[in-house]
Amino acid sequence: MGTPKVSEVFQETACGHNQAKSEKDRKKGCTKVATPGAAAGGCAFDGAKIALQPIVDVAHLVHGPIACEGNSWDNRSALSSGARTYRTGFTTDMNEMDVVYGGEKHLFKAIRQIIERFDPPAVFLYQTCVPAIIGDDIEAVAKAATEKFGRPVIPVNAPGFVGGKNLGNKLAGEALLDHVIGTMEPEVTTSTDLNIIGEYNLSGELWQVKPLLDRLGIRISACISGDARYREVASSHRARAAMLVCSKAMINIARKMEERYGIPWFEGSFYGISDMSASLRNIAALLVSRGAPEDLVERTEALIAQEEKEAWASISRYKPALAGKRALLITGGVKSWSVVSALMEAGLVVVGTSVKKSTAEDKERIMELMGEDAHMIDTMTPREMYRMLKEAEADILMAGGRSQFVALKAKVPFLDVNQERRFAFAGYKGMETLISEIHRALTNPIFQTLREPAPWTSGCRLTPLV
């Protein structure tokens, strides 16, 4: 792995978190040593795969032992509106012979086989630990294969050992910047072409936002990378503006595209009603500043007014059933506060929200919404979470999939709001779905049954079957 690329990513100038560190800390990078016993949260390869696999029409070939692909394939529900190539797991499945003799020839053959059988517009080639350690040069293989087969073969050099998932996201961004973006020209361009960066279309969330943009006449030039096609990403350098979706993961793409192609960008979120509206306003203003029709601002305001009215009306329907119910929100980043207002509007009391991955601004917003006494949780051990749930300090836990077992053990409803979620929570419709799912979880009769004493502890005798 080229060390200069890793250091470059660590020096990302647009990342406020990174810039706030001392020179010494910055050199150490963005990775934290995992606490023994805690799940480490994915390696750099995993992060790169998460970031790029949503490009749906290309083949994603993992060069490494079978477990790397097995570990990373389909660990998120990124959806496609057409092409299915991204759903096929391709790997060189390296074995001991490759380790002894090198895996480059094997890799080259695998690329040939994929191109002949699947004919994708490009092959993304992922480096993993074992071939990186034995010195397989995937960049040289990608170059030779591109020349030989006349098809872009993109090296994604992020072997697991260089760091964590977040670093892998950024290295994936570097691969796009170095080998994909700007290599093709779009068939058409308009004054409202927009790039959306860092949105992965998990559970179809992009499709809850796209209809709104369609109504405003805004064209998504490329979504990097949810439901994306190779051509769209390759020609995304002609967009007029870009939105970086609530994530520092691909900030390097946004910044470098501004430097190289003059595309202005802002960071926004599609979670929460007020945030969705703010994002639409920012998109309209940026596009108008770049030559889009001026009435776009007015039309955006009209759409926001209508959508907000409908969303609040729909959410308030749940008020009688949800009033006073206590929710514990363990997520992070902007979601730590952006869904809080919708929860409060539905009558829920937020007893705590995690701020582990939140910025100072995020924390300020939490205090604005929940008051000075807002319970902000930096780290919460599963034991503490269990205690809170068991002692009925919360009626529902909203968190990532890993926490669900704590909730189930405490016999408390749980809703997955992180990346493995099965429901789309983006946009106005997403907030309505969120509240309706909370209602469904809280009123699920299974929890009442679970909390009742077991039949064998209450004197009830089971009749033996004869």
Ligand code: SF4
């Ligand atoms: S840490 Fe290395 S071996 Fe493990 S999954 Fe990641 S790339 Fe593969």
